[in-house]
Amino acid sequence: MIFSRHFDERAADLLGDLADLHLLGEERIKPACPLFDWYVKPHLDSPSFPSRDEAWADRLAASVDFPLYLLDDDSAIRVRGEEVDVVSTGRWRLVGG
Template sequence: MKLLLTSAGITNASIHDALVGLLGKPIAESNALCIPTAIYPFPGGPAMAYRFISGATPNPMCELGWKSLGVLELTALPSIKEEYWTAAVREADALLVYGGDVWYLQRWMRESGLAALLPSLRDTVYVGISAGSMVTAPIFGETYDDPAAPFVIDQGMGLVDFALLPHLDHERHPESSSARVQKMAAEVPVPTYGIDDQTALKVTDGAVEVVSEGRWKLFTR
């Protein structure tokens, strides 16, 4: 599987070009499924999910001009025939995984069966935003509700061999200050990237390339 792990979506030309390179063809010739599941636990989650799907958020993703766009709601998958949704996933060129609550997303990635399917998708591009990127790590840590609280460390999907925290030094995300990311990196047994909203990590066959028009830092234990 190829991955483009972003903090805030396709926010600049460099990240856009990285996406097209991973797809191997123009976005206008590519089919995508968007996954809004992680946003529902937040206040106003249903409205935020709609804005993501309709392209009305500050996180460019669904509105990029895809040939076709569908919605893959993870909480619905256990109640429908597996062959139906797995066929849709295998036919997609890209999976657009929105941000929100990383623990909720991790739970439903596993309970839906998608986490087990992802490693077999050799040509699919996984595009994450915020929590959608964080959940790909083998292990992650976060404290959304109280940035002063100890980190809660949990197991991710292990699609990559590093952890990441998005929104590096963003004024609205005190949990992602450089100092906080450094502290988390000391507790996580894998390298940790802090990336701002103008940065993405491009992963192909396990090789990591930083794509940035902003700021990022690699923290090691």
């Protein structure tokens, strides 16, 4: 999330990260390295994160108005210049915006 230009409290809240950020002592949410216009949320269908299932992905897809990559543990974002793609042997989704 820290790489998105649009990382703010609203986005953190929609993605379920706001409480965690406040626990880490963050009072004001802002992007640390604002490089991209999209977000990444990892661990789709991961055994280590059982709540990040298709229903979770569908809820996020219905609520976000910004580009969001939902990646499983066998997927990654590749950025080469202006080109962005997903390298994957698993499952991933691009939702929002």
